[in-house]
Amino acid sequence: METNVLNATLAAKQSRRHELARLPMEEKLRAVVKLQQMAAPILKKRGQTRSVWAF
DSSP, X not given: OHHHHHHHXXXXXXXXXXXXXXXXHHHHHXXXXXXXXXXXXXXXXXXXXXXXXXX
């Protein structure tokens, strides 16, 4: 049972990676900027400053 769940999870993860790899470069950059925007407040609370790319 657990092996089936693990195999299904790994297959889904691989499928998602392939989907992301096929995205146009603009979409990949948007994703990076979104992650930067999400991380910035957390890092600020830790006393670190990071710049978020303008896109």
